[in-house]
Amino acid sequence: MMQKKAGPLFYLFLLVFVFFVMFPFLWVLLSSIKPLSELFGDKAFNWFTSHPTLKSYVSVFVNYPFLRYLWNSTVVATITTVYTVFVAAFAAYAIARLQFKGKTVILGLVLAVSMFPQIATISPIYMFVKTFGLTNSYLGLIIPYTTFALPLSIWLLVTFFRKIPFDLEEAAKMDGATPMQTYFKVILPLAVPGVFTTSILVFIAAWNEFLFALTINTAEKYKTVPVGIAMFQGQYTIPWGEISAATVVVTVPLVIMVLLFQRRIVSGLTSGSIKE
């Protein structure tokens, strides 16, 4: 085997890119601990601040209903994830195992839903939600979120279920297990990695969603984090200190999640998009 070792030049080159990727984070982090007077003007370009302060962080939680936004996002994203994955796991199992006419067409239509611009459905969905009095409620967001998260989840889970050998079910049947028992005791435990990956992706998508959140939940009480962050900008001033602090607060959990589950997220995303 010819093992090519990377030279120091490679590392240097890579580090340049790493710098480009990290710079926005570092800059925002720095901005969030700078005193307001150093955000603009002479000291705006300083690498360091001699007076680090947590004022912006305090202000985000005290002067803005940021905690409320975080809570709203958590509730909506969690319920969406649990419901979507629960339904999708059943549907995907059925699609993976049952043979029926037009299966590939249905799968194609399913995947198309997740790729079409959601904006093409925003006005009817808004009307729908409004008719049922669900604007400014958690349910008003959970309904459209699950609608759009389901197709991709089903698609992902079908690929996972397909990898589970059919013999296992046959064996379970021989041993006298009912289909339900087979599903819950044999199949689902094997599909846990797939279910987990799907859950992460659905959660991130719901947590980050903006268009529906912006349109449907306009009341301060029901805004989610992305809408909250986008709307920090006041009419005349933009409170950059607070915005930076808020950005750091919402970014850190996602960064940790990515560091922990990077492999799963990547495999999930690519299997959803590359043909097998």
Added chain:
Amino acid sequence: MIFLFVYGFIGWTGYVSLSNWNSLVPDWSFAGVKNYLYLFHDFRFQADLRNTLVFTVLFIAAVIVLGQLLAILLDQKLRGESLFRNIFFFPMALSFVVTGVVWQWLFNPSTGVNLFLKPLGLDGKWYTDTNILFGFHWGKIEFGIPVAIIAVVVAAVWQMTGFAVAMYLAGLRAIPDEVREAARMDGATEFQLYWKIILPLLRPITVSVIIIMAHISLKIFDLIYAMTGPGANFVTDVPGVYMFETTFRGNYYANGAAIAMVMLLSVAIFIVPYLISSRKGGS
């Protein structure tokens, strides 16, 4: 059932786009293609189409080039590869809104990246710049590359490149080592190896990357809404933002629906052939 729901809603939008409903009160009377004609003669919509085209081309090109380059660099059996991969990947998990806000701050004319440019005597106006590069008049608009769009492209590339890297890396790993060794035996230089052998082998992945990035860029909304808005003279406006403002701020439901349908069709041009071909190739 869910899918009937979604396709039903799309049908509804399609119908509204052909109606006269341009006020708060629903008006279902048939208007033909009037709304579409209006759009294609509209200054703002023409600017939107220009911006979308420029944005999509620049964005996809940058993502492909950087994605391949970084994937090849990461594939050199280096130490700490997973750390690098993580770093490149994690902007991907952020929402476009956060990316937009962060880059709005970075590109702020009086701070951020201008840290590096000020000493060079450059004074970046970035997304507030209304100049259009290589501009010429075409229809009602000046066609060319709006400077402000470049700022948005940078932000989008920053966020999405990690995804392309991950896909290319998977592709590189799938190429057996024998291929490389055979090429080296035949006396190919490293550069030739990658340029003539590896990159062509990665072409199917490039197709996937193009499809994925195109459908993201054609329907982009959050990033621009959070970062720049329509911009002066609509230099950074895109159909998504126009649609939202027309429908929910102006109550021109029929016009908004027509914009949405144009977006839908443009995305469909990319993904329908892709889905059909992947169906044939797949199961």
